[in-house]
Structure formats: C-alpha cells, structure tokens
Amino acid sequence: MLAVSNTSPLLNLAIINHLFLIKNQFGKILIPNGVLTELKINGNLPGSQQLQEAIKSNWITISIGLGRKPCAPTDNPTFDF
Numbered sequence: 260m261l262a263v264s265n266t267s268p269l270l271n272l273a274i275i276n277h278l279f280l281i282k283n284q285f286g287k288i289l290i291p292n293g294v295l296t297e298l299k300i301n302g303n304l305p306g307s308q309q310l311q312e313a314i315k316s317n318w319i320t321i322s323i324g325l326g327r328k329p330c331a332p333t334d335n336p337t338f339d340f
Contacts, residue, residue, distance in 0.1 A: 263289045266297040269319070273306030278313060288319045295321050 262285040269290070272278045281288060300310045313319040316318075 260285050261287050261289065263292075263298065264294065264335070265293075266294050269307055269310065270298055273309040273313075276309065278306075278309045282313070288313075289322050290319060292321055292323045300340050 262281075264281070268281065269278065269288070272280055298307075298310055300307050300314065311321070314321070
C-alpha cells in the first residue's frame, strides 16, 4: 500500500532504529520535497543513515509537487491581513 508521510513519524522511528515498522505496514512511502528538507538526511544526525538507506533502496520516494494544489486561471485569491 502506498502512503504519504510527514517528517515526524519517519524521523522519530529512524532515530530509534525502527523505521522498518513503516516499511512493513505500508511498503512504499511518498514524501513531499519539504519533508526531505526537514529530515536533514545529509547531516550526521540521529536517524540520518537509516533515512538515507530507505531513500536509496527506493521504498521512500520524493515527490516534488506533492501537496500543492495548482491554481486555476479563474482563481483570484484575496488576502486579509
């Protein structure tokens, strides 16, 4: 089953070396590019190695446009401050 995740479950399970629980439950995970940024996998931080391995093995994949709703040409948003 395909699932979409935010940062907290991935990072917290990676830190305690239990990232496999998400893989066992869902098989494949999609994350928005913003989640990848928040995970800071290139640093030497707790959980970084496990997350790097999951991405390299392709069961966690990054979807750059995930979570964005394109605006229709007729949309005319207004902002109240």
